[in-house]
Amino acid sequence: MRPLIGTSWKMNLTSSEADRWFGELLPRVAGLDACELFVLPPSTSIWVARERLRGTAITWGAQDVHPDDAGAHTGDVSAAMLADLGCTFVEVGHSERRSAYRETSELIAAKVAAVLRWGMRPIICVGEPRPVPPSEVLPILEADLGVVLEAVGARDLERVVIAYEPRWAIGEGAEPASAEHVGAVCAGLGDWLLSRPGGARSTIIYGGSVNEDTAPAVLETPGVDGLFVGRYALDPERFARIAWAGAARESLHSAPGTRSSP
Numbered sequence: 001m002r003p004l005i006g007t008s009w010k011m012n013l014t015s016s017e018a019d020r021w022f023g024e025l026l027p028r029v030a031g032l033d034a035c036e037l038f039v040l041p042p043s044t045s046i047w048v049a050r051e052r053l054r055g056t057a058i059t060w061g062a063q064d065v066h067p068d069d070a071g072a073h074t075g076d077v078s079a080a081m082l083a084d085l086g087c088t089f090v091e092v093g094h095s096e097r098r099s100a101y102r103e104t105s106e107l108i109a110a111k112v113a114a115v116l117r118w119g120m121r122p123i124i125c126v127g128e129p130r131p132v133p134p135s136e137v138l139p140i141l142e143a144d145l146g147v148v149l150e151a152v153g154a155r156d157l158e159r160v161v162i163a164y165e166p167r168w169a170i171g172e173g174a175e176p177a178s179a180e181h182v183g184a185v186c187a188g189l190g191d192w193l194l195s196r197p198g199g200a201r202s203t204i205i206y207g208g209s210v211n212e213d214t215a216p217a218v219l220e221t222p223g224v225d226g227l228f229v230g231r232y233a234l235d236p237e238r239f240a241r242i243a244w245a246g247a248a249r250e251s252l253h254s255a256p257g258t259r260s261s262p
């Protein structure tokens, strides 16, 4: 499987800045087909992503969604609206939304159902609040995902992306989790997904202070299918370097020495 590497810009970049970001990114990732890239701008710039990414292999999506398809929900955006904008991915349950808007696992489950209903792929964020060993992390993630995935059938599970994002590793001033920690949690999560009734393996990516220096080790770790990048991707050159780290992993695993980063 090609590594899946994406970014959420969170509440950053205006539409004009987004246009410049794509203008700087695209030449830097030209010819990079060994990994799958996606970009989640704020809702106001999804149309810019569509303009700039249509016809490329890079997909785009949204950072949140309302569970209903339409209605009196001031300020919200529905899965129908996102599908109409050509979104492939929709992020749900990010820890910033869980804490700022008190989002529950039940609400996140309803959002996941909406995303799947509209033919898109949910990226479900999960993570422990404080640093604890992987054996203590897994029950926390399983309790949360047990609720969120309740209504997701085996076929749809394969369309789900789980972003393992320890909360203590996210944002300014935080350090990324070690590759060993991420590998142990992601492998355990993969086993747990397969062990559930009708279980299937979802794509599992890691997020939390990922940068171009730490990306390669995490990408090399068995059980990790990709990366979810926050603040370091606001610089398109740095995001491109992280993406090329994914390509380097692929060439190592498939045809050694056939590909190199620019």
Ligand code: PGA
Residues within 6 Å of the ligand: 008, 165, 169, 170, 171, 172, 174, 207, 208, 209, 210, 228, 229, 230, 231, 232
């Ligand atoms: P960060 O954000 O890379 O800035 O830590 C990651 C995330 O919240 O997904």
